[in-house]
Amino acid sequence: MKGIIGKKIGMTSVFDPSGKQTACTIIEAGPCVVTQVKTQETDGYSALQIGFGDKKQSHTLKAEANHFVKANTSAKKFVKEFRNFYQEQNIGDTITVDIFAEGEKVDVVGTTKGKGFQGVVKRHGFSGVGEGSHGQHDRQRAPGSIGGSSYPSRVFKGMRMAGRMGNDRVKVKGLKIVKIFPEKNFILVSGSVPGHNGSIVLIQK
Numbered sequence: 001m002k003g004i005i006g007k008k009i010g011m012t013s014v015f016d017p018s019g020k021q022t023a024c025t026i027i028e029a030g031p032c033v034v035t036q037v038k039t040q041e042t043d044g045y046s047a048l049q050i051g052f053g054d055k056k057q058s059h060t061l062k063a064e065a066n067h068f069v070k071a072n073t074s075a076k077k078f079v080k081e082f083r084n085f086y087q088e089q090n091i092g093d094t095i096t097v098d099i100f101a102e103g104e105k106v107d108v109v110g111t112t113k114g115k116g117f118q119g120v121v122k123r124h125g126f127s128g129v130g131e132g133s134h135g136q137h138d139r140q141r142a143p144g145s146i147g148g149s150s151y152p153s154r155v156f157k158g159m160r161m162a163g164r165m166g167n168d169r170v171k172v173k174g175l176k177i178v179k180i181f182p183e184k185n186f187i188l189v190s191g192s193v194p195g196h197n198g199s200i201v202l203i204q205k
Contacts, residue, residue, distance in 0.1 A: 002081040002099050003204040004029045005052035008110065009196050014178050014188060024163065027108075030205055031185060032095045035071045035079060046084035051076025051097055052200075078200050097180050097187055101205070106160050107201040109175045110194035114167035119143075124160045149185040170194040 006029035014022045036049035051068070053076055060075040068075050071092045087099065100106065120126040120143040128140045143162070147155045174195060179188040193201055 002085055003080075004095055004097070005032050005050060005078055005204055006030065006201050007053075007204055008193055008195050008197055008199050008201055009186070010097060010199055011192065012188070014190055019173050021193070022178060022190055024190055025193040027187045027189065027193065027201060027203065027205060028185055029097050029187045030041055030095055031072055033073045033076065033137045034069060034089050034091050034093045034095065035073070035076065037091050037148065038081070041078075045083065046085075047081045048089055049079060049081050051079045052185035060093075074175045080202060082204070097182055097185055100177055100180060100203070102177055102180055102205070103178045105174050106189065107171055108189060108193045109169065109171045109173055109204065110199060112166050112168050112170050112194045115165040116138065117163065118165040120160060121152065122163045123162065126160075144191075184198045 006027040009028055010026050011023060014024050016022070030052065030081070032050040032052045034048060035051045038045060038047040038049065040046050049069075051073070055064075055075040055077045057065075057075070064075055073092065086133040090096070103107065109111070119141055121128060121141045126141075127144060143160070146159055146161065147153075172191070175186060175189040175191050175193075178190050180186070181188075187203065189203075195201060
């Protein structure tokens with residue numbers, strides 16, 4: 001599986017020759033440096049470890065610095081592994097957007113925006129209890145009963161209730177690569193990608 005680490009820049013629109021509009025997400029993908037090559041013999045599985053984004057020397061531990069010295073590169077902020085990378089790569093090699101082609105389908109992994117503690121109307125789409133008439137006072141957005149008192153005398157696991165919302169790892173599958181700008185390391189993929197502008201995403205084939 002080939003892949004690259006990127007940073008979400010924002011969204012834009014692209015028009016094809018027929019005038020059809022496509023909403024796209026701009027991702028700054030790479031360049032990434034191969035920091036370690038894991039093999040079946042030494043590690044028990046084959047994978048490629050790549051790094052993206054420079055890290056300040058003052059924020060780098062000695063163990064981290066020594067790890068990146070082997071790849072002859074500076075310390076990286078983000079390090080990810082891609083198993084069974086189909087292209088032959090050596091430690092210290094650079095991976096760019098050239099591994100992808102326009103029209104190709106990819107999966108994008110990101111972390112959604114955190115919403116904090118939310119109620120059941122926003123979190124699960126509950127409709128509430130109506131107009132708030134007949135003395136209902138402040139119960140319009142309440143979840144209602146969550147279980148019986150006599151049976152089962154407990155709350156079932158998975159009951160939809162208020163709680164923390166967002167900040168989840170999400171994979172969006174089958175996004176089409178609309179355009180590639182190799183000189184800027186930009187990839188335009190169709191549709192939306194989870195996360196805020198500036199968040200780190202993984203692009204996988």
